[in-house]
Amino acid sequence: MFTAILIISGHISYAQNQRCGTHTPSQIVYDNTLYKLSSSITIPVIFHVLYKNNGTGNVPLSQLSKQIDSLNGGYLGSMFTFYLAGVSWTKNDSWYFLDGNEATITNALSTDPKHVLNIYIGNADPYLGWVVYFPWEANEDNKLHDVFVDYRSLPGGSFSGYDEGNTATHEVGHYLGLYHTFQGGLYTTRR
Ligand SMILES: [Zn+2]
Numbered sequence: 001m002f003t004a005i006l007i008i009s010g011h012i013s014y015a016q017n018q019r020c021g022t023h024t025p026s027q028i029v030y031d032n033t034l035y036k037l038s039s040s041i042t043i044p045v046i047f048h049v050l051y052k053n054n055g056t057g058n059v060p061l062s063q064l065s066k067q068i069d070s071l072n073g074g075y076l077g078s079m080f081t082f083y084l085a086g087v088s089w090t091k092n093d094s095w096y097f098l099d100g101n102e103a104t105i106t107n108a109l110s111t112d113p114k115h116v117l118n119i120y121i122g123n124a125d126p127y128l129g130w131v132v133y134f135p136w137e138a139n140e141d142n143k144l145h146d147v148f149v150d151y152r153s154l155p156g157g158s159f160s161g162y163d164e165g166n167t168a169t170h171e172v173g174h175y176l177g178l179y180h181t182f183q184g185g186l187y188t189t190r191r
Pocket residue numbers: 020021022170171174179180181
């Protein structure tokens with residue numbers, strides 16, 4: 001459903017990111033899959049919050065709602081809008097650390113990845129966030145076709161300079177097929 005490379009204008013403000021953990025696709029793959037959407041898409045989002053037993057990383061619903069607002073702001077003028085379809089909160093000292101636990105976490109928590117954007121919120125060290133797959137690299141129902149984001153980068157989070165929700169906006173761009181907005185130059189970061 002979301003397997004598409006996007007041509008959108010006036011979109012993602014995330015030029016400061018140098019801590020994205022998403023791998024770099026080959027330029028050949030990128031060029032060969034260029035595609036323009038003809039109709040707009042509304043994407044349901046489910047957040048999965050992974051937090052520690054002591055409460056660290058336990059993000060409230062209000063902050064997740066603001067993240068949805070931030071996403072919609074970032075994609076204003078594009079073909080995409082997002083709405084909050086659900087939240088899960090999981091207390092787990094291991095899963096709180098997203099890096100290296102992606103398969104375990106998504107296997108347990110993923111909800112209808114073919115139709116829902118699952119965003120996992122936890123400690124993303126040493127990154128701010130990442131996606132495992134660009135859309136052309138896995139089937140739509142692959143549980144790893146989703147987004148990982150550090151809880152401190154949500155709107156109002158404790159990462160100074162990265163506290164407006166733009167990390168999620170950047171990584172959702174990868175989820176949708178956008179290249180790193182700070183590399184290449186095929187997609188600009190104007191707003
Ligand atoms: Zn990136």
